[in-house]
Amino acid sequence: MNNNDSSINQSAMTMVELTTIIKRYLADLNKLKADMKMQKQMYNNAFSNDAAYVQQSEKVKALNRETVTIKQKIIKQPEVDTLVVKIRQLREEIKISQEALSDYLREYQKVSNATTIEDDKGEVLQIIPSYRLVKKNKFNP
Numbered sequence: 001m002n003n004n005d006s007s008i009n010q011s012a013m014t015m016v017e018l019t020t021i022i023k024r025y026l027a028d029l030n031k032l033k034a035d036m037k038m039q040k041q042m043y044n045n046a047f048s049n050d051a052a053y054v055q056q057s058e059k060v061k062a063l064n065r066e067t068v069t070i071k072q073k074i075i076k077q078p079e080v081d082t083l084v085v086k087i088r089q090l091r092e093e094i095k096i097s098q099e100a101l102s103d104y105l106r107e108y109q110k111v112s113n114a115t116t117i118e119d120d121k122g123e124v125l126q127i128i129p130s131y132r133l134v135k136k137n138k139f140n141p
Helices: 003-048 051-075 078-112
Strands: 116-118 124-126
Touching: 003 051, 051 078
Parallel strands: none
Antiparallel strands: 116 124
């Protein structure tokens, strides 16, 4: 066996080990989430079984419905509607800018091997990659 075969075999073994570890963590996370769900349900039941809490909660819900009605009247005012549209536009611009910044930071990190960058004010900022798993579906190929 030559050095190339050894590094390929070692790389494959590392992938197998990484896959095993990732799957173990996923299983552990799923167990923890199930336990969290059960604990939250017991917590919520403690409140729903208390008559005084339920009565007060109903009063709060009625007040919230009134608040929503008033809020909807305010939102229908032309000047407020204009603000809502502007806020949506700004959110979209922020999202697009953050995605672009993320791409540029990834490239900067590849090129420079640096994990920090200094902003215009002299503050040192750390570059943190963010990885997560999402279910693969037809919308996320």
